[in-house]
Amino acid sequence: MAIDTSIFRELQETAGADFVVELVDTFLQEGPRIIADLRAAWHEKSADRFRRAAHSLKSNGMTFGATDFAALARQLETGGLPDDIEPLDNLQRAFDAATAELKELAHG
Template sequence: MSGEVIDPAALERLLAAIGGDPEDLRELLDDFQQEGPRALSQMQSAAHAGDRDALRISAHSLKSNARDFGATALAAECARTEQAAATDDLEALHARIGVIAAELERARTALAELARRDE
């Protein structure tokens, strides 16, 4: 399952970028597990408030983190939402955030599965 959701090459690049320490990678994975839902919550709050700038910033942040961890579908959805924040109506943005929520859950599950395997 995780092979479909997470690009292993991205995790290898991230591991190399942090000096190759698997424990440091686990800490980053733990951070993503907590920060991903926070970013999603910020996006939802911004959409409800009609704050397109805050929505765009939150989508950008989650996109960057998702790319680092190889969650390519999540990153792509965040990129589309980041771009759409300026032009789409709020109903469409809420729908996009729903897709992001589903992709985030898939990515978090896949990353947790990978972390368990590497223990």
């Protein structure tokens, strides 16, 4: 499971299910843009921009209970620019898995 459903359900209880649907939909739209920015920052060797993008992804992942995705983003945030693209590819795979589950959880 890419999403810790107990965290996701707690978010629904505290924020309201309808609002969580809006949050998920925003993340589904913005997440790919942030990942693209992360990749661009890596290619441009812009460490600060890279860190900010990784931080945003980590925070979003934690909010929704995408624990593996958030952990990978945290590693990128704190570890600086990786030597190769593999960690970004791993993050993309974790994002894809998390968003597939988020769509199902939010929209049934």
